[in-house]
Amino acid sequence: DTGVSQNPRHKITKRGQNVTFRCDPISEHNRLYWYRQTLGQGPEFLTYFQNEAQLEKSRLLSDRFSAERPKGSFSTLEIQRTEQGDSAMYLCASSLDGVGTQYFGPGTRLTVL
């Protein structure tokens, strides 16, 4: 197993466009988390899944954001009508259970022009 992977690694888009990111967790990990990180800050929690169920969403996750994990394996995070304030690193992590070690992917860096 090669760990958590994320695609794309970088995304540059114009304001108002929609973007979608993908996260492939470590196989057999039930939990999958999405975070957002801006320069000089620690990651901020966005949402997490237990298998295919989305159990919690942060207030940071506005109506323009949606996340899915349709078969309890990979997950997608979509941002509609992107704004410059959405520019950040989007990190995905997975864990075997609810309180186990979280393993992070390399992140997707989003730049909104």
Place this chain on the structure above:
Amino acid sequence: KQEVTQIPAALSVPEGENLVLNCSFTDSAIYNLQWFRQDPGKGLTSLLLIQSSQREQTSGRLNASLDKSSGRSTLYIAASQPGDSATYLCAVQGDSGGYQKVTFGTGTKLQVIP
């Protein structure tokens, strides 16, 4: 609301020194505390996980302690090396309305000078 603070924000030490990074949190009702390192522009690498029932964990030159009652954790790095240069983040996982939410600190940026 859980708040996590890391002090200092930045630290520069000569190679070979032992050093301590600090992490404090406001809500002691946690499941665990995890230390990560992050290299510039990269994702996070897990270093150590301490469950709430534990007091410390060790891995190689790293030792992390947890004092849940006082809301503090320290990461001790022995015999620092230039390759240890990175940002170190602590994260606490606690009960947030029944969900195990993870809250990160803002990190300590470490530079080890050869």
